[in-house]
Amino acid sequence: DSGVTQTPKHLITATGQRVTLRCSPRSGDLSVYWYQQSLDQGLQFLIQYYNGEERAKGNILERFSAQQFPDLHSELNLSSLELGDSALYFCASSAERDTPNTGELFFGEGSRLTVL
């Protein structure tokens, strides 16, 4: 158990709809990262938040947005969904407060999104 919690684990929806994926990082971790993994592909970096602020942005579509709340949990919002958005969405956390940085990311189990 990595300590990172993602909900929901599975989600099936229709094209054009909007969904929200939720991530609770490990206790004390300040950074949250979102990655997208399409079928049998590598993980593509979407966006990173650190202590509530956006820190880095990857290949994230304009239809997608994210935020990190004061309690450090994060949400990834996906709107106007298309068939190609079907994927496994991972959240990872790192940067535990007052702890030396080892570079290790801790991944949740992912949220599998299916768009029909």
Next chain:
Amino acid sequence: AQTVTQSQPEMSVQEAETVTLSCTYDTSESNYYLFWYKQPPSRQMILVIRQEAYKQQNATENRFSVNFQKAAKSFSLKISDSQLGDTAMYFCAFMKPPAAGNEKLTFGTGTRLTIIP
């Protein structure tokens, strides 16, 4: 921008044998971290091993070891005495020097490893 290349989409090996997965990367950084992550059928991403570029000694974790060739920008993973539980996708990943709040990983496309009983 950094790139990570895994040229072996699939590999298979008999149980108890040794297998080596290849990874090359491209970067202009002099210091960085390299990782191998394992993704079994459960889809969970599991850290296998980590190498810091400024350390010349190759990292080892039990049956897992790496061959880090900095000049060649090569980072291969050797699995000794392979077990059925090693069946998984293996991803090589690159990270710039970790700083507070910046540990973005760049992943390769993965190698699907199957251990044959």
